[in-house]
Amino acid sequence: MSVVQSCFRRIPYLVRDIDVFRISSFRLLSSTSAKFSSHGQEKKLFTPGPLSVSLTVRQAALRDLGSRDVEFISTVKFLRSKLVQIAGVSEDDFTAVPVQGSGTFAVEAVFHTALPKPKGKALILENGAYGKRMGKICETLGIPFRLEGFAENSMVDVNKVEQILREDPSFTMVAVVHCETSSGVINPVEEVGQMVKKHLPNCVYFVDAMSSFGAVPIDLERAKVDFLVSSVNKCLQGIPGFSYAIVKTEQLLQCKGNSGSLCLDLYDQYDGLEKTGQFRFTPPTHCMLAFCQAIKEFEEEGDIVGRANRYKENRRILQEGMKKLGFEEFLGPEHKGYIITSYKFPNDPNFDFKTFYSKLNEKGLVIYPGKVLNADCFRIGTIGQLFPEDFHTLLSCIKEVCKEMNIKLPVS
Template sequence: MTRLFIPGPTDVPAETLAAQTRPMVGHRSQTITDLIAKLQPGLQEVFNTRQRVLIVASSGSGLQEAAVRNCVAGRLLVCVGGAFAERWFDIARSNGLPADRLDVDWGQPHTPELLETALRSREYDTLAIVHNESSTGVENPVRDLAARARMVSPQLVILVDAVSSAGGVRLDMDDWGLDVVVTSSQKCFALPPGLAFAAVSDRALARARSIPHRGWYFDFVLLDHALSQHTTPATPAISLLYALEVQLAHMLSEGLERRYERHQRLATRVQAWTQERLSLFAAEGYRSKTVTAIANTRELDINNLNAYLARHGMVIANGYGPLKNHTFRIGHLGETQLDDVERLLGHIDAFLDGQP
């Protein structure tokens, strides 16, 4: 078995994997109705919301597209500082929706002051932000950004990509005034890929009702109506729902505060090691608690490093997009423990020191 120290997918606990082997049932059966009803309170707890949390069989990118199609009635402003923020912008443009970029250098966060200037320069009805930009290792100050955005434009619909943060990093949807928060199953939730979740506010749902061409599969209004009856418009990923039931119970049993603290400890350890051996790519004060991006200051051959780690049953991630080979990334999310990280860092130390 190869231990995954990549930004996702992450390792899945054996009990969670085993849940997928339960016998198949009809997707309109009482079993599934009861299961969907049971899952909702736990998901709301993870998102810190009393709003509905939609469950869809897709990647997180699917619900990013859903958020854009359901919420952009006028013009979208996208905070771009990495590859996954670029995706927000690309989705809007590919759907023929007006969108502008607010760019910062990769590795830097967006600041409330910069955002306020952009919001005052033109009329926007929707804002898209990435909470944890796993391509650069930056955690954006979403709480502060949302507060400043709401001050400038109270009716703005705020969309947040929390794909690599929700379930591992504190994110208070209601208190922070967020409207759509999207994540997927294979990151901090430590599930197999295939499920995506979107916490959707009343404001976002009202906006969706005002937009005539939302599509069908990702229609928030249709999904919300189905959820109110504890079902889904289309056939759900039943085996993954069984896995979600088990894993969600595990997450809540650990306790979300303890889970957040564990992710912080892992990040602190990896980033301290990085500062001793190489260099951190993300700006100080805005470094991710789930994925560390390391500047490749030694010009290491990342493929050779991964080949070495593979002999010890481990894998890390190269840099993403234009950062490939210029950075590499260590994922420390999901069910990763400090002992796991220590073993990984020990093997990277051995590689750096030329040990066979």
């Protein structure tokens, strides 16, 4: 065969290889452009989630392990044990049950598992979007419930809870969000739990600690919590992929057969993990490897106290800087949360949130729109892989953007 004939015979393969290269390059560029700002730097996420995480956490995910691999089974066991330790309770009394999916998957799993049909009845204490979401879950599942609303800028009123429980002792679950991230309110979950168990000792007490666990201390024993849920991509700074429930084991063992869902049955998930060490269905292997590194970095920072101190300092810098710029917080000074802060839109005809957001985004800084219903707000998170220098940068950029938009400073 001549050289020319050989070349012609190779053309289809060359075209194929070029196509593969072109597609791979496009995917790489698309992925890169999604992660980086126009300045070529990674974006900083000043949000309640997904959060910025360390490079070392992301690198830890770059390994392939089978779900039945001995190392992976050991990894799952390690993480379950660590989560109970972080919760500050004994593994003799509590267990951790990981669930594939976002935090809402774990929330729904608790309602499925802890409330038997048709006898279950939930009291949901809400003062924001995530409490309302609990109500939506119960409505969808056909679970009888009462949604007791409180003002979005106030904490759940413990006295009101007591009044409700006195008037109606038929509830089998009381549920509340610890940090309501639509506003930033921290609810008094310990006081609520004590009140619940005082009046209804057999009632399940469920705390959604999605955005607080790992940075805002909760005494689960004092609060008499039966079920607590959170997600890896919050204060423990793992990458998104799974959530978990930390459960009083004795309570969970009573839930066999309750769930109307196969996937979201916490009892069945727990039973499988205890018997085989394995997930019932394909686990998020890469996310769990990354979470091992995230836990290591959490401990190196000083556990809950160390992480809380950094977040508090982030919040202090943000609070002082935004006050100087004239921005007003949605919550009053009695609220001491340091997870996320809601700011009211300034009263300036040149302010437009979409423009404000886009200009900050172009500088590699991502904030969140508001989620409260009775005020126009935007939100700035102080958790994740963010440090005081990041907030000095954010404040400088907010000042620049306001000037670009001809917004008078300090804003009114």
